[in-house]
Amino acid sequence: MQNKKNQPATEEQKIKDILLREDYVSAKDIENAEEYARKTKSTIVEYLLGQQLLTRDLLGQAIAESFGVSYADLNYNQPTRDQILAIPEAIARRYRAVLYAVKDDSVIVATDNPKQPQMITALKKIFPQKNLTVAYSLKEDVEATFVAYRKPLETRFSLILAGNRRVAPEIIEEILGDALIFKASDIHFDPQEKEVVIRFRVDGVLREAGRVPKEHYENILNRIKVQAHLRIDEHFSAQDGAIRHSKDGKMVDLRVSIVPTLDGEKVVIRLLGEYVRSFTFSDIGLSAADQQLLAEASKKPYGMILVTGPTGSGKTTTLYSLLKALNKPEVNVMSIEDPVEYKVSGMNQIQVNKQTNLTFAEGLRSIVRQDPNIILVGEIRDRETAEIAVNAALTGHLLFSTFHANDSATAVPRLLDMGIEPFLLASTLEMVIAQRLVRLICSSCRFSASMSQQELAAAFPKLAPYFNQKSLTFYKGKGCKSCGDTGYKGRLAIFELIPVGRELKEIILRNPSSKQVWEIARRDGAHSLFEDGIEKVKNGITTIEELLRVAAPPEQQPQAMR
Ligand SMILES: [Zn+2]
Structure with missing residues (x-):
């Protein structure tokens, strides 16, 4: 920006x-x-x-x-x-x-x-x-054009190896440098018979970044282990550690996981912190209208806001953004998470620990005794956690959590199936959010192309009702160096928000189906995940293909477009 x-x-x-x-x-x-x-x-x-x-x-x-x-x-x-x-x-x-x-x-x-x-x-x-x-x-x-000056990782490896310098630290430095430039979320070191393959996960997709001859791997491995405070002499069991890496004055937290394989110890480094700085609602993809709804729902001093979606759909990021917006010195924010994904300043974060029997339910019980205003529960997985969460929300706490459900309307019957009393759910639930991540069109190689209504209907028959102009403009990425020829760079979420109003609270008392929940939400003006995605396609943020990859057009007619 x-x-x-x-x-x-x-x-x-x-x-x-x-x-x-x-x-x-x-x-x-x-x-x-x-x-x-x-x-x-x-x-x-x-x-x-x-x-x-x-x-x-x-x-x-x-x-x-x-x-x-x-x-x-x-x-x-x-x-x-x-x-x-x-x-x-x-x-x-x-x-x-x-x-x-x-x-x-x-x-x-x-x-x-x-x-x-x-x-x-x-x-x-x-x-x-x-x-x-x-x-x-x-x-x-x-x-973005300066990427052209960067020599491929492979070339830099050869230079380091030929230079007979401090091989391990320099190679690790180059790998981390590239991982940060390409905004990788994970770095994989995959030992094979003769070499080690370095791969980056960028926007959810793994791709090869370079290879190192195997004879240098032990030194590289040892250096990573020392920095992550792990045992160098341990080669046959899994180890987890952390490194605080500083580069150009920026701190990045690295979570290191080492697992023995037949060809040697495989290292996966997860990069945290670097992309956390902003975490604003617009960064995560929440439209102005949805931001308003969310602000409204989180204004009350108590109640429950749930985010649903599959693993890896960005639910935790949404909750962190919400916390960031509400986190003030006079507000006591506590969380129980598995794992703690980002350290947020001013917030007391507790990590689930199976060894000491610190489960979500146990952690939540002790948090409630610590007089918090806002509680974040990493995930509601079982009835016990759900019951404590609902009780906390009922007794003057604002509680945020994630829940495994395909869409926002399904969350209601699923929570009731878990054994939550309908009247307790009705009096605490303030909002259900569903979300998916879509890749953004690369801003370095974005181009526009127009399409007629007929061409659209031929290519994507189900989508025609969502576009009412005669001639439409769509955007795509051509593929360039800055996006690794994928045409996409970065991700944000598409959202579906259901504010739980009076009518919904009433129907929750009567064990509704997800269809009944959605019908009422619809009448109150809710838009579906897919419709939010269509807005993002129209605005040139993502492509139709990418939207269809993560969300299907709903059966009903589209809502009048915003
Ligand atoms: Zn590009």
Whole structure:
């Protein structure tokens, strides 16, 4: 996201004026954005982008205008690798400059700060015979092109091995560096007969990153074990540890798991913390309308909010965002989790421990005695936990938890089946949320294509009712270096929210089916997971194919679109 905290306030003022003058956004939007920026110590631009009131392209154009130069859209017109390498790395990074276009006797260089006199001098030395024009591009778009300067992991491994240097620490450093750049969630070290395959999990998908000859593995393994405070002399049983890794002033928590296999000890490192900093509702994909509903439901001092979805659907992240929004010094927040996925400052987090018999139910019992205002229970898995949770929610606590159910409406009959008294559930349940993760279209190689209503109906017959314009614009990723040729980069969630109002509370007393629950929710204006996904397709955030991968169109007719 564009960060202008370091630029003088006049820049932000200029951008604001242009956005208003050219009708990019309304005065009301700016007003809301300013209030948000003040409250959250962020910028108005972060708000406008997060709320999808402004696209990055329009923002780029507005900022370019404020500098009095033209806008270079690096997503639309991607520079080739040779073009990027034409400017030496040191200069490119110092001025954040990339060669955008070359014509016979002229070059256009894009940068996020066109007002750098030394940059012009440096560029004139690189392109002596050319007419030089400077254009503006968003900072993160310029920086995304710098991946071209990075040599493949494999090449860097060979250099390290040939250099006869401190092989293990340097190789680990390179692997971690790449994992952070590509925002990997896990690093796998898979020992095979002759070599060790390094793989990254990025956006939920594992891919190979490089290979190391097996003779160096013992040193690498030992170094990881020492840093994670594990036993070096133990080779035949599983071990778990943690490393606090600091890189460029940023802290990343690494969770290390080692398991013996026939070809040696396999290491999996999970990267935590690095992507946790923001955790805002718009980052996780919650629309403005849904944010409003969630804020409403969590305003009460007691009650229960449940998030449902399969494993790996981002439920915990949603709960952390909710806690982050509600966490204030005067509020006592406690959690029982298995495992504690992220450390949240100002929150007392307890980890489930089977060895000491600290289960969800036991942990929750002791938490209630500690006078918390808000309680997070990692998951409601059994009747015992469900009963304590409902009682806690009934006796003046706001309780958040996750629950295994396919959609939000199913959660109600499933909780009743578990043996929760209907009147207790009716008086505590405030909201049920269902969610799935979708991959985002890579912003570095995104392009748009139009489709007629007929073409859409032919390709995706079930989707036609969701689109009522004659000609439709869809977005996709072409595939580029920055997304590993997948066309996708990053993920966010699609949501389905059911606020439990009076009518729903009444029907819960009568053991309803999930269909009955959904019908009432529908009448109250709830939209389905799929409909939220369609909005995200229309906004160019994800693709139809990706949406269909994680959610099916419901049987009923679509709700009137927001
Ligand atoms: Zn891409």
